[in-house]
Amino acid sequence: MKVETLRWIDNKLEMIDQRILPASFEYLAYDSAASVAEGIRSMVVRGAPAIGVAAAYGVALEALRLSSEPRHSGLDPESSALKKLDSRLRGNDEAEDFNAGMEAGFTVLAQSRPTAVNLFWGLQRMRAVWESVQGQSNAAVAQRLLAEAHEILAEDIRINRAMGAFGAELLADGARVLTHCNAGALATAGHGTALGVFRSAVEAGKKISVIADETRPFLQGARLTAWEMVQENIPVTLITDNMAGFMMSRGEVDAVVVGTDRVASNGDVANKIGTYMVAVLARRHNIPFYVACPLSTIDMSIVSGADIPIEERSADEVKGFRDYHWAAEGVSIRNPSFDVTPAELVTALITEKGVVRQPDRDKLRALFK
Numbered sequence: 001m002k003v004e005t006l007r008w009i010d011n012k013l014e015m016i017d018q019r020i021l022p023a024s025f026e027y028l029a030y031d032s033a034a035s036v037a038e039g040i041r042s043m044v045v046r047g048a049p050a051i052g053v054a055a056a057y058g059v060a061l062e063a064l065r066l067s068s069e070p071r072h073s074g075l076d077p078e079s080s081a082l083k084k085l086d087s088r089l090r091g092n093d094e095a096e097d098f099n100a101g102m103e104a105g106f107t108v109l110a111q112s113r114p115t116a117v118n119l120f121w122g123l124q125r126m127r128a129v130w131e132s133v134q135g136q137s138n139a140a141v142a143q144r145l146l147a148e149a150h151e152i153l154a155e156d157i158r159i160n161r162a163m164g165a166f167g168a169e170l171l172a173d174g175a176r177v178l179t180h181c182n183a184g185a186l187a188t189a190g191h192g193t194a195l196g197v198f199r200s201a202v203e204a205g206k207k208i209s210v211i212a213d214e215t216r217p218f219l220q221g222a223r224l225t226a227w228e229m230v231q232e233n234i235p236v237t238l239i240t241d242n243m244a245g246f247m248m249s250r251g252e253v254d255a256v257v258v259g260t261d262r263v264a265s266n267g268d269v270a271n272k273i274g275t276y277m278v279a280v281l282a283r284r285h286n287i288p289f290y291v292a293c294p295l296s297t298i299d300m301s302i303v304s305g306a307d308i309p310i311e312e313r314s315a316d317e318v319k320g321f322r323d324y325h326w327a328a329e330g331v332s333i334r335n336p337s338f339d340v341t342p343a344e345l346v347t348a349l350i351t352e353k354g355v356v357r358q359p360d361r362d363k364l365r366a367l368f369k
Ligand code: MRU
Pocket: 046, 047, 048, 049, 116, 180, 181, 182, 183, 184, 187, 188, 192, 193, 194, 220, 258, 259, 260, 261, 271, 272, 273, 337
């Protein structure tokens, strides 16, 4: 079964509700920037590239919504003397309302989640397109923005396939590869970044097996990575996060491949909480630690990982799962959702332009030339 994380149907964005996977498989429909922002915030859609694509559709949906809203200047259009003035005023008001509505849409989307830079990358790209079509009718602007969102989605799959091909070459036949969180088709428009490397390796005829960290507290590994791999008959073994060191010490892990939410210009990598722990363990055991990273996830505007905003999520996620709470009432709780792995622990970044070993500022800068 092909996983279509986001799809365009009947002038609406549909997204798989990842909160209820794997128990239920359901699409939810979105028709405005605010609703898409809520889908991102509440984790219906998650994973850096998927969030970027969703935000792009959020902008397009807002333009479609605003351009289809009927407006009236308040003047009596029956009076022919007023007809011209009415249409001129309406035109001005319409443009102003449209622009104000669009700005509000950009803002609500930008506030949905802070860490994955793809969200801001997607918004920036949509803003550039919007600016390039200023002066055109609202309907034409909306169609151009929708075309761009479709292109961002298609491009994401092409990029994942390119990264997959480069990454597959790094894995030996028979490799046992550990991954953390879900950097799969569900975290992107399709194929995945880290899981895209596994898919491409299998397509290339390699027999690999995957070790999926459960990924407390939101369980992206147990619920999403395990589900994706099982769907495709790629051998997968689930472990709890605190078992990774044991597996490595017993020689049962040949490589680690993870995704990322933001890479700073010096090569520091933000990814799901717990990734740093895995990277330290991998170094201790001389196991290569690879990060699958589209260029849209590299933030050249920040100096190091210390500048990456780390999302703190609700204490409820740590207290238990869904409605069941096992933690002692009254205990104080922290829930940072991401951590930063310093560049020195990264064996290589796998990008759509090739593999960058021991990433540093110069090597990252060269990717954008
Ligand atoms: O909180 P999430 O589920 O959005 O976090 C996702 C991750 O940390 C992924 O590893 C990362 O976004 C890369 S997805 C290709």
